[in-house]
Amino acid sequence: MTTAVDTATRARELRASGGLVFTAFLWGSMIAFTGHLLTALDPMVIAAGRYAIAAPIVLLMAWRRERGVVAPVPLPLWRTFLLGAVGMTGFAACYSYGILWSDPITAAAIIAMTPVVSLIMQRLMVGVRTPWRLAPGIVMATLGAVGVGLSRPHAAAGEMHGGEFLLILGAAMWTWYSLRAQSWLADKGISQLRLSGATMAAGAIGLVVVLGLGVMLGVNHLPTTVPEPLILGQMLWIGVLSTALAIPIWNAGVSVLGVGVASLFANLTPVLAVAMSVALGAEPSLGQLIGGLVVIAGVVWVQVARLRP
Numbered sequence: 001m002t003t004a005v006d007t008a009t010r011a012r013e014l015r016a017s018g019g020l021v022f023t024a025f026l027w028g029s030m031i032a033f034t035g036h037l038l039t040a041l042d043p044m045v046i047a048a049g050r051y052a053i054a055a056p057i058v059l060l061m062a063w064r065r066e067r068g069v070v071a072p073v074p075l076p077l078w079r080t081f082l083l084g085a086v087g088m089t090g091f092a093a094c095y096s097y098g099i100l101w102s103d104p105i106t107a108a109a110i111i112a113m114t115p116v117v118s119l120i121m122q123r124l125m126v127g128v129r130t131p132w133r134l135a136p137g138i139v140m141a142t143l144g145a146v147g148v149g150l151s152r153p154h155a156a157a158g159e160m161h162g163g164e165f166l167l168i169l170g171a172a173m174w175t176w177y178s179l180r181a182q183s184w185l186a187d188k189g190i191s192q193l194r195l196s197g198a199t200m201a202a203g204a205i206g207l208v209v210v211l212g213l214g215v216m217l218g219v220n221h222l223p224t225t226v227p228e229p230l231i232l233g234q235m236l237w238i239g240v241l242s243t244a245l246a247i248p249i250w251n252a253g254v255s256v257l258g259v260g261v262a263s264l265f266a267n268l269t270p271v272l273a274v275a276m277s278v279a280l281g282a283e284p285s286l287g288q289l290i291g292g293l294v295v296i297a298g299v300v301w302v303q304v305a306r307l308r309p
Helices: 004-037 043-066 077-100 104-111 114-126 132-150 163-184 192-217 229-257 259-279 286-307
Strands: none
Touching (some): 004 259, 043 229, 077 192, 104 286, 163 192
16 A cells, blocks of 8 residues: 555655656756867866856755744765865866866766766665666776777867766766765755855865966967857856756755665756757767667666666
């Protein structure tokens, strides 16, 4: 017999799933827009700008929601800073440079590997064992991602520029952040909204500091003129929607479904990212399309195998 508790739990899971589908759409658009923004802006300007836009919005949302709460749970400052300055700063930098040194199609394929990366990270971090029946899927996803990287248009045969490895590193950093944010902050009674805003703020500070150092050393460059309206609009989109809105929804989804299940929704991201990237002028090669299908096949294998008793 279905109880009221079961019904409420199912409703929470459905809301979390719907939110993660919406997050996949926003992150798919972010891949496509970042690829276009890189034609006009420095990678670190994009990364820092994205979080500098998002952090105040989420902090304001958290303040408005929790201002009536009596004695809210204090934030562990060191852990909050570590989550933002390492998890978000590292992820955002790897993400921007990863797309710059590869292309949006490659980034989309590697984002599809997020469930596989999450399995490996959970094994390393919390000791969750990966059943051997998942191994074929992990191998397929890895080989498919390598094939995508080696099949980029306008590149010599077998040429890779390192962006592919940065994207995988970024996925690992994001999984680390997702796991630790729940165990270090959410499990202490801190809301998902305040958790997101605080770590975003730490990430924004870290990114601005790195950008400032890069400008001083001549590695990074600030815009010398006001960007055109399309660039500004895309920057606002990825800052307000793909970051300020999407990350709290992601953290809420992880808190309900767990990072392993939540990462399944990343499978929708590459499909949307490829479609939008092509609309913005990207030209995927046949090898990239085949490699992307191999990645998705590997991820599907992993998910089907995980559902088996």
